[in-house]
Amino acid sequence: MPPTVPALTIGAHEIWPPVVLAPMSGVTNRTMRALYKPFGFGLTVTEFVSSNALKYGSKRTMEMIDQHGIESPVSTQLWGDDPATMAAAARVVRECGADIVDINFGCPAPKVVKTNGGSACLRDVQRCEEIMRAVVDAVDCPVTMKMRLGWTESDLVYIDVAKRAQAVGVQAVTLHARTARQFYRGEANWDHIARLKDALDIPVIGNGDLDDARVAVDRMRATGVDAIMLGRATLGNPWLVSQIRDLLEGREMQATPTPADRLRFCMVHYRTMVDELGEARAVPQMRKHVALYLKGIPGAAVLRERIMRTPTADESLALIQGCIDRLESDASLAA
Numbered sequence: 001m002p003p004t005v006p007a008l009t010i011g012a013h014e015i016w017p018p019v020v021l022a023p024m025s026g027v028t029n030r031t032m033r034a035l036y037k038p039f040g041f042g043l044t045v046t047e048f049v050s051s052n053a054l055k056y057g058s059k060r061t062m063e064m065i066d067q068h069g070i071e072s073p074v075s076t077q078l079w080g081d082d083p084a085t086m087a088a089a090a091r092v093v094r095e096c097g098a099d100i101v102d103i104n105f106g107c108p109a110p111k112v113v114k115t116n117g118g119s120a121c122l123r124d125v126q127r128c129e130e131i132m133r134a135v136v137d138a139v140d141c142p143v144t145m146k147m148r149l150g151w152t153e154s155d156l157v158y159i160d161v162a163k164r165a166q167a168v169g170v171q172a173v174t175l176h177a178r179t180a181r182q183f184y185r186g187e188a189n190w191d192h193i194a195r196l197k198d199a200l201d202i203p204v205i206g207n208g209d210l211d212d213a214r215v216a217v218d219r220m221r222a223t224g225v226d227a228i229m230l231g232r233a234t235l236g237n238p239w240l241v242s243q244i245r246d247l248l249e250g251r252e253m254q255a256t257p258t259p260a261d262r263l264r265f266c267m268v269h270y271r272t273m274v275d276e277l278g279e280a281r282a283v284p285q286m287r288k289h290v291a292l293y294l295k296g297i298p299g300a301a302v303l304r305e306r307i308m309r310t311p312t313a314d315e316s317l318a319l320i321q322g323c324i325d326r327l328e329s330d331a332s333l334a335a
């Protein structure tokens with residue numbers, strides 16, 4: 001079947017499907033991105049990395065930006081408010097294997113905005129422009145930018161900032177269609193995404209609240225965006241992305257796997273995290289993932305509660321296996 005929309009082009013990268021895994025701090029580490037990408041993400045983005053922290057090069061920071069040969073293409077996201085520091089950080093992440101450098105003008109978290117980073121940059125559009133120009137000039141790969149609509153509803157600067165981005169050589173813009181002050185309240189307003197698409201020549205990636213394959217593809221067509229980005233709804237449900245890929249490739253959409261099969265994949269995710277990060281780091285990180293894989297599974301509340309308190313990987317995996325066994329025996333009794 002022929003694709004129903006064009007590939008997303010960023011510099012020399014032809015990205016198919018035009019579906020991007022949203023950067024999510026504390027979630028989209030290397031292991032998680034590698035596990036989820038095959039479901040149908042054309043592009044993955046790292047967790048955001050502080051440009052200031054890169055000056056000190058801690059082991060954890062370096063681990064976050066080391067991309068050599070793992071995914072292709074991969075975009076490394078940076079945040080900060082100082083153009084020179086952002087430029088220096090961009091050179092480091094490029095050196096460490098980033099195919100694309102993404103600038104964060106979207107994060108509303110207090111620890112970020114108190115140092116004028118993330119969405120706080122949107123309060124000073126001139127500063128945004130200086131940061132983008134410095135980063136574009138610093139690296140020999142495409143630079144992209146991700147932002148919110150503005151700091152508040154009364155100050156929607158997204159078109160102004162995106163036009164400045166285009167003028168200084170940024171090669172794609174992602175819009176999460178909420179203001180910084182909204183955090184995650186209310187709904188993402190896709191009318192703004194359509195407006196941005198009309199205003200720019202460079203690719204626009206639409207983001208916010210996509211949690212259904214048909215709605216996602218309809219939104220893509222209705223707004224004309226070049227790609228969509230998905231975050232929260234894919235956690236514990238990467239099959240959503242395969243469904244979107246099916247629709248974009250003109251196929252019938254595959255069904256979501258059974259709860260038992262979803263939990264089998266959860267066990268693969270768990271074991272891979274333990275292998276790559278070690279048990280001490282993987283167990284607390286996997287608690288939130290397991291809770292998400294359990295979403296909508298009948299009778300899972302008790303298990304979710306127990307996983308939160310279980311200190312070892314073996315015990316957690318045994319609990320998940322127990323749930324799979326129960327689901328399968330219930331299904332065979334019902335058959």
Ligand SMILES: Cc1cc2nc3c(=O)[nH]c(=O)nc-3n(C[C@H](O)[C@H](O)[C@H](O)COP(=O)(O)O)c2cc1C
Pocket residue numbers: 022023024025026027046047048077104106107146176207208209210229230231232233
């Ligand atoms: C836990 C979490 C961490 C996030 N971290 C980042 C980040 O590091 N960089 C960024 O640009 N956005 C970050 N975001 C925002 C997402 O990339 C995305 O814009 C937002 O969740 C809206 O998309 P969604 O409705 O598909 O989740 C984060 C979101 C969540 C839920």
